[in-house]
Amino acid sequence: MGILMDKDALDAFLRREFPQIGDDFSIEDVTLEGARVRLNVSDKHLRPGGTVSGPSMFALADVSVYLAILARLGPVGLAVTTSCAIDFLRKPASGRDLVASTRLLKVGRVLVVGDVLIHSEGMEEPVARASLTYSIPPEKPDS
Amino acid sequence: MGILMDKDALDAFLRREFPQIGDDFSIEDVTLEGARVRLNVSDKHLRPGGTVSGPSMFALADVSVYLAILARLGPVGLAVTTSCAIDFLRKPASGRDLVASTRLLKVGRVLVVGDVLIHSEGMEEPVARASLTYSIPPEKPDS
Amino acid sequence: MGILMDKDALDAFLRREFPQIGDDFSIEDVTLEGARVRLNVSDKHLRPGGTVSGPSMFALADVSVYLAILARLGPVGLAVTTSCAIDFLRKPASGRDLVASTRLLKVGRVLVVGDVLIHSEGMEEPVARASLTYSIPPEKPDS
Amino acid sequence: MGILMDKDALDAFLRREFPQIGDDFSIEDVTLEGARVRLNVSDKHLRPGGTVSGPSMFALADVSVYLAILARLGPVGLAVTTSCAIDFLRKPASGRDLVASTRLLKVGRVLVVGDVLIHSEGMEEPVARASLTYSIPPEKPDS
Numbered sequence: 001m002g003i004l005m006d007k008d009a010l011d012a013f014l015r016r017e018f019p020q021i022g023d024d025f026s027i028e029d030v031t032l033e034g035a036r037v038r039l040n041v042s043d044k045h046l047r048p049g050g051t052v053s054g055p056s057m058f059a060l061a062d063v064s065v066y067l068a069i070l071a072r073l074g075p076v077g078l079a080v081t082t083s084c085a086i087d088f089l090r091k092p093a094s095g096r097d098l099v100a101s102t103r104l105l106k107v108g109r110v111l112v113v114g115d116v117l118i119h120s121e122g123m124e125e126p127v128a129r130a131s132l133t134y135s136i137p138p139e140k141p142d143s
Numbered sequence: 144m145g146i147l148m149d150k151d152a153l154d155a156f157l158r159r160e161f162p163q164i165g166d167d168f169s170i171e172d173v174t175l176e177g178a179r180v181r182l183n184v185s186d187k188h189l190r191p192g193g194t195v196s197g198p199s200m201f202a203l204a205d206v207s208v209y210l211a212i213l214a215r216l217g218p219v220g221l222a223v224t225t226s227c228a229i230d231f232l233r234k235p236a237s238g239r240d241l242v243a244s245t246r247l248l249k250v251g252r253v254l255v256v257g258d259v260l261i262h263s264e265g266m267e268e269p270v271a272r273a274s275l276t277y278s279i280p281p282e283k284p285d286s
Numbered sequence: 287m288g289i290l291m292d293k294d295a296l297d298a299f300l301r302r303e304f305p306q307i308g309d310d311f312s313i314e315d316v317t318l319e320g321a322r323v324r325l326n327v328s329d330k331h332l333r334p335g336g337t338v339s340g341p342s343m344f345a346l347a348d349v350s351v352y353l354a355i356l357a358r359l360g361p362v363g364l365a366v367t368t369s370c371a372i373d374f375l376r377k378p379a380s381g382r383d384l385v386a387s388t389r390l391l392k393v394g395r396v397l398v399v400g401d402v403l404i405h406s407e408g409m410e411e412p413v414a415r416a417s418l419t420y421s422i423p424p425e426k427p428d429s
Numbered sequence: 430m431g432i433l434m435d436k437d438a439l440d441a442f443l444r445r446e447f448p449q450i451g452d453d454f455s456i457e458d459v460t461l462e463g464a465r466v467r468l469n470v471s472d473k474h475l476r477p478g479g480t481v482s483g484p485s486m487f488a489l490a491d492v493s494v495y496l497a498i499l500a501r502l503g504p505v506g507l508a509v510t511t512s513c514a515i516d517f518l519r520k521p522a523s524g525r526d527l528v529a530s531t532r533l534l535k536v537g538r539v540l541v542v543g544d545v546l547i548h549s550e551g552m553e554e555p556v557a558r559a560s561l562t563y564s565i566p567p568e569k570p571d572s
Contacts, residue, residue, distance in 0.1 A: 017191060048160060054224050055202035062197055081197050082397060083419060085228045085371055085514030087542050087560055089535040105546075105558055106518040110396050111368060111421065113516050115558060117534075129534055129544060129560060131516055133369060133419075135397065225540060226562060228371030228514055230399050230417055232392040248403075248415055249375040253539050254511060254564065256373050258415060260391075272391055272401060272417060274373055276512060276562070278540065303477060334446060340491055340510050345484035367483050371514045 003032055004074035010067050025063055030071045034103040037064040041097050050094035057118055058086060061130035064100040065114035069134055072107060079134045086130035093120035110136055146175055147217035153210050168206055173214045177246040180207040184240050193237035200261055201229060204273035207243040208257035212277055215250060222277045229273035236263035253279055289318055290360035296353050311349055316357045320389040323350040327383050336380035343404055344372060347416035350386040351400035355420055358393060365420045372416035379406035396422055432461055433503035439496050454492055459500045463532040466493040470526050479523035486547055487515060490559035493529040494543035498563055508563045515559035522549035539565055
């Protein structure tokens with residue numbers, strides 16, 4: 001069994017479904033086990049001092065798990081984030097993109113758990129780690 | 144002992160130090176124990192379908208704890224978020240602002256922990272809960 | 287609609303299904319919205335210095351959400367903890383029981399989220415907070 | 430720079446300082462970057478049905494990060510767990526020990542963050558993941 005959406009398919013999906021943020025992210029690699037996604041850092045992601053903001057790192061972690069799920073399961077309509085635990089480990093290097101490496105630790109019938117490590121491009125020490133749970137709705141959404 | 148920064152002082156601080164996001168948030172109330180902060184929802188916070196995005200809710204939780212810390216401790220230069228655990232409980236109501244109610248559970252010498260409950264304005268059931276830890280640097284920052 | 291299991295029913299269930307730990311906990315109160323559960327602290331819960339261990343506090347948080355779910359939904363066979371985020375805020379007072387106050391924030395078709403605040407009995411400041419997610423399996427368990 | 434406490438030193442420390450639980454755990458490997466620790470599963474760790482309990486997995490994650498910190502920093506008296514986020518991914522295999530693989534992601538002056546993956550011995554898929562933050566007190570403890 002291979003992935004159900006490849007890099008190009010995911011890229012097209014992201015830009016079509018999330019036009020506001022599609023340009024912020026570049027998909028670098030995608031496999032059955034996970035994905036590597038880049039945040040193309042621009043002014044809107046920065047805090048005073050030039051460091052990438054927490055919400056931007058959260059968004060990167062969130063998107064990278066979402067894309068890994070799509071690659072594995074296909075364009076499941078309504079996968080939603082149900083929780084995230086994120087640790088901010090050190091300041092991102094200024095002037096560098098961030099790269100998130102995501103591994104899917106569990107792909108269940110209703111829950112998917114992904115683990116994310118975020119680095120400033122080219123740096124060895126991670127700037128953040130996160131784990132996210134997505135809920136994969138069955139036929140009828142949870143109300 | 145009272146709060147060290149009131150609503151007006153916090154509002155001025157937010158707009159001066161975080162000009163990119165200062166207009167997104169309104170401080171509704173602030174006490175020694177916590178704060179109530181509103182996300183003035185606009186297009187940039189929305190996902191397809193009109194619901195507020197996860198990163199926007201994360202940003203609201205993060206800002207609200209930060210403001211509660213400033214109110215209690217004064218303009219401590221470099222308080223930084225070290226971790227966040229957030230649960231997304233249900234879809235925000237479309238067309239409504241979000242309101243975060245924050246309580247400081249611990250104000251230690253080096254760590255502050257805040258608990259946040261986020262509601263769509265006027266709704267009874269919370270849309271998200273979060274807990275965040277901030278690190279309050281002593282004289283010399285952690286390297 | 288009222289609770290489906292009251293204090294006595296929960297107590298009997300706990301002692302029958304979890305004989306190893308049933309005596310460790312006392313159910314103090316239970317409502318549709320949550321529960322209050324006591325850890326009857328004894329030597330086995332203590333760390334050197336006489337403070338209650340982290341795993342014991344985790345166990346208390348876990349049990350208290352489980353009991354709140356049972357009260358609300360009845361003896362659902364296989365509710366399982368899928369995640370927990372816990373913050374240890376200060377040392378428990380030595381020689382005192384711990385009391386967990388749990389509120390169910392979401393009772394969905396497949397996921398339940400509960401929020402827990404733990405106090406040393408009679409003390410104002412909480413010693414820990416936790417949020418837990420339980421998965422409520424449908425007819426067929428997640429495989 | 431090498432580790433400050435090796436396997437034997439850690440083992441002796443564990444049994445001396447935590448006599449109640451020292452026999453539950455075996456240190457399999459320890460490096461500057463982390464540790465591998467086994468939970469010697471016995472009846473007291475089991476839930477009805479023969480699966481290892483959540484609190485036992487929490488305890489394993491907690492101990493394994495603690496030991497990795499000791500190996501790296503030496504017998505720092507009062508390192509305390511300040512938070513843990515744990516995801517329970519699948520049922521542990523019955524009749525098998527659990528093995529926790531821990532990596533230290535950040536070793537700061539006041540905070541240490543470790544990442545843990547727990548497997549049933551010999552199984553490929555993890556049963557749990559956890560991240561824990563420890564606070565390393567300076568001369569005077571946080572009050």
